Amino acid sequence: MPQAASRNRSIVLQQRPHGAPDAGTFRLTATPVPAPQGNQVLLRTLFLSLDPYMRGRISDAPSYSAPVEIGAVMVGATVSRVETSRHPDFEVGQLVLGYSGWQDYALSDGAGLNKLGDDVTLASRALGVLGMPGFTAYMGLLDIGQPKAGDTVVVAAASGAVGSLVGQIARIKGARAVGIAGGADKCRYVVDELGFDAGIDHRAPDFAQQLVAACPAGIDVYFENVGGAVFDAVLPLLNTLARIPVCGLIADYNATELPPGPDRLGLLARTILTKRIKMQGFIIFDDYGPHFGKFFAQMSQWLKDGKIKFREDIVDGLENAPQAFNGLLEGKNFGKLVIRVTQD
Amino acid sequence: MPQAASRNRSIVLQQRPHGAPDAGTFRLTATPVPAPQGNQVLLRTLFLSLDPYMRGRISDAPSYSAPVEIGAVMVGATVSRVETSRHPDFEVGQLVLGYSGWQDYALSDGAGLNKLGDDVTLASRALGVLGMPGFTAYMGLLDIGQPKAGDTVVVAAASGAVGSLVGQIARIKGARAVGIAGGADKCRYVVDELGFDAGIDHRAPDFAQQLVAACPAGIDVYFENVGGAVFDAVLPLLNTLARIPVCGLIADYNATELPPGPDRLGLLARTILTKRIKMQGFIIFDDYGPHFGKFFAQMSQWLKDGKIKFREDIVDGLENAPQAFNGLLEGKNFGKLVIRVTQD
Numbered sequence: 001m002p003q004a005a006s007r008n009r010s011i012v013l014q015q016r017p018h019g020a021p022d023a024g025t026f027r028l029t030a031t032p033v034p035a036p037q038g039n040q041v042l043l044r045t046l047f048l049s050l051d052p053y054m055r056g057r058i059s060d061a062p063s064y065s066a067p068v069e070i071g072a073v074m075v076g077a078t079v080s081r082v083e084t085s086r087h088p089d090f091e092v093g094q095l096v097l098g099y100s101g102w103q104d105y106a107l108s109d110g111a112g113l114n115k116l117g118d119d120v121t122l123a124s125r126a127l128g129v130l131g132m133p134g135f136t137a138y139m140g141l142l143d144i145g146q147p148k149a150g151d152t153v154v155v156a157a158a159s160g161a162v163g164s165l166v167g168q169i170a171r172i173k174g175a176r177a178v179g180i181a182g183g184a185d186k187c188r189y190v191v192d193e194l195g196f197d198a199g200i201d202h203r204a205p206d207f208a209q210q211l212v213a214a215c216p217a218g219i220d221v222y223f224e225n226v227g228g229a230v231f232d233a234v235l236p237l238l239n240t241l242a243r244i245p246v247c248g249l250i251a252d253y254n255a256t257e258l259p260p261g262p263d264r265l266g267l268l269a270r271t272i273l274t275k276r277i278k279m280q281g282f283i284i285f286d287d288y289g290p291h292f293g294k295f296f297a298q299m300s301q302w303l304k305d306g307k308i309k310f311r312e313d314i315v316d317g318l319e320n321a322p323q324a325f326n327g328l329l330e331g332k333n334f335g336k337l338v339i340r341v342t343q344d
Numbered sequence: 345m346p347q348a349a350s351r352n353r354s355i356v357l358q359q360r361p362h363g364a365p366d367a368g369t370f371r372l373t374a375t376p377v378p379a380p381q382g383n384q385v386l387l388r389t390l391f392l393s394l395d396p397y398m399r400g401r402i403s404d405a406p407s408y409s410a411p412v413e414i415g416a417v418m419v420g421a422t423v424s425r426v427e428t429s430r431h432p433d434f435e436v437g438q439l440v441l442g443y444s445g446w447q448d449y450a451l452s453d454g455a456g457l458n459k460l461g462d463d464v465t466l467a468s469r470a471l472g473v474l475g476m477p478g479f480t481a482y483m484g485l486l487d488i489g490q491p492k493a494g495d496t497v498v499v500a501a502a503s504g505a506v507g508s509l510v511g512q513i514a515r516i517k518g519a520r521a522v523g524i525a526g527g528a529d530k531c532r533y534v535v536d537e538l539g540f541d542a543g544i545d546h547r548a549p550d551f552a553q554q555l556v557a558a559c560p561a562g563i564d565v566y567f568e569n570v571g572g573a574v575f576d577a578v579l580p581l582l583n584t585l586a587r588i589p590v591c592g593l594i595a596d597y598n599a600t601e602l603p604p605g606p607d608r609l610g611l612l613a614r615t616i617l618t619k620r621i622k623m624q625g626f627i628i629f630d631d632y633g634p635h636f637g638k639f640f641a642q643m644s645q646w647l648k649d650g651k652i653k654f655r656e657d658i659v660d661g662l663e664n665a666p667q668a669f670n671g672l673l674e675g676k677n678f679g680k681l682v683i684r685v686t687q688d
Binding site for chain 1: 400568571572575590591592593596599601602603604605606607608609610611612613614616617618619620621622623624625626627630631
């Protein structure tokens with residue numbers, strides 16, 4: 001069932017998952033393509049971004065955004081083409097970055113839409129290196145992490161959309177970059193292709209010892225996007241005055257209960273105290289929205305200068321989004337995960 | 345065995361405690377009074393400050409300072425009188441703030457000594473409201489906590505040297521101050537005498553519910569100086585963008601093992617992430633030393649204007665320091681604990 005002009009396929013939340021999303025979590029539906037009213041534009045989705053934060057949006061646990069309602073279309077950033085326009089600022093055929101969600105078509109009054117260049121082969125960058133993931137890596141590392149030359153910066157999911165950029169930006173700032181990833185291929189990639197100083201496989205039985213060996217001077221910045229066993233290995237290596245930007249905790253997203261004891265909450269607090277550590281959560285657009293232009297200009301320059309590389313993991317077909325999303329939570333993607341909703 | 349001109353009583357660390365310090369932890373000894381050499385001064389201790397951080401100094405667990413060696417004199421801030429001077433900057437009879445530790449006499453080459461005014465009745469303030477505890481409250485609250493008008497600021501050990509000031513400074517900045525203390529007397533004191541908006545007894549069986557009731561708009565700043573059950577009650581009440589300066593964890597200092605599970609380390613990380621919380625440890629002179637003058641001037645003005653009140657818990661006799669120190673760890677003191685080593 002590919003994209004068509006006559007119907008709008010959409011993926012809606014059918015029920016909240018207990019643990020990992022399963023076959024009952026999402027449902028593919030089709031409805032008539034809506035007609036723009038007033039000053040609306042009709043957008044046709046070309047690319048849909050899949051990102052770990054979406055796991056939080058389908059849970060009803062307290063979080064930083066309201067959950068997606070049961071029966072509602074899944075949210076997500078998209079690159080779309082303007083199909084019909086009643087809005088003076090948008091012309092048919094233009095490419096825009098927006099938030100149409102997991103569906104073929106969406107209406108918009110223009111709020112929150114950003115026009116992109118004409119090159120559709122570059123459009124998906126707006127969902128990755130030049131979009132939310134890139135902005136997240138840039139601000140979290142530079143504003144909270146504040147790496148100095150010679151510092152050791154550790155990041156997990158190091159071949160992913162955010163982690164790959166955290167390590168490369170750390171290198172640009174003169175720091176050592178230690179990446180943690182799942183499997184030998186990803187570890188080789190972050191070292192050989194992205195220039196990290198070390199790549200460590202978190203699936204290795206001696207992972208914690210390998211991390212010790214890769215951080216002989218301890219850890220000054222730990223960019224937290226996974227939690228779980230990686231954080232356990234990082235904790236004893238943190239240096240005095242270390243900084244921990246907390247961007248995500250993907251290892252815990254599917255957890256249904258707290259792990260068994262002992263209770264290390266006090267241990268973490270004691271480490272923060274005795275090592276004078278700063279640990280700070282952030283939500284990129286809420287905390288740093290006004291800085292987007294600065295980020296975009298800098299990242300574009302780095303791309304142009306060949307200082308930043310990136311990799312996309314493109315999956316074809318809207319109907320494959322649920323499976324690809326589960327793979328993302330399990331670390332199966334390799335690079336920024338994007339759904340190509342249609343070949344345009 | 346009072347202070348005498350002919351011998352130097354000192355309290356040395358005899359063995360590291362396992363859990364709470366006991367009769368074998370410290371030992372009182374006496375040695376000849378040392379004679380100044382070179383440009384040294386001989387100091388005679390009038391007041392000795394007892395503070396929670398000292399528990400960390402007698403442990404050999406990793407911390408922010410080297411531990412006191414077995415057999416060495418216990419460290420501590422003191423107000424002393426210059427008895428003999430071979431130093432051009434110091435005259436016999438002057439009062440100085442220094443770090444002579446738990447003993448009657450000490451030599452100094454002047455490094456780190458600060459001259460105080462002549463009024464011995466005010467001298468002990470240099471160990472409390474105008475010294476390290478005051479500086480800790482001031483910088484931790486204002487630089488990390490950053491209370492805004494209308495915020496709710498929570499602090500435990502609220503009748504103590506640091507907590508009492510945290511709440512009063514929060515009030516000066518227009519915030520609501522909620523103090524937690526042990527027992528009805530201390531709770532009444534922080535409300536009736538210090539002007540806190542609420543005082544809650546952490547020994548009450550419904551302590552957590554009382555805290556909820558006292559924080560109808562949640563908690564914006566939690567000044568952490570105790571940890572343990574108080575933090576457990578605070579955690580679910582933290583607001584988005586809350587700040588947690590971590591100054592101490594007195595409830596855990598005597599702990600010999602981690603508490604039983606479940607393991608809430610990930611829960612804390614998740615709270616930091618979803619609520620975009622900043623949790624930051626600090627060690628006052630290491631992190632903020634150059635700001636002391638600014639603090640001292642501001643706090644002196646507040647004292648003069650009657651905006652800040654303080655209370656001292658003065659215990660007579662150097663020999664009573666170990667017992668008083670244990671009482672401090674158990675919350676038995678009421679106000680800033682100071683040992684009056686001699687009536688001068």
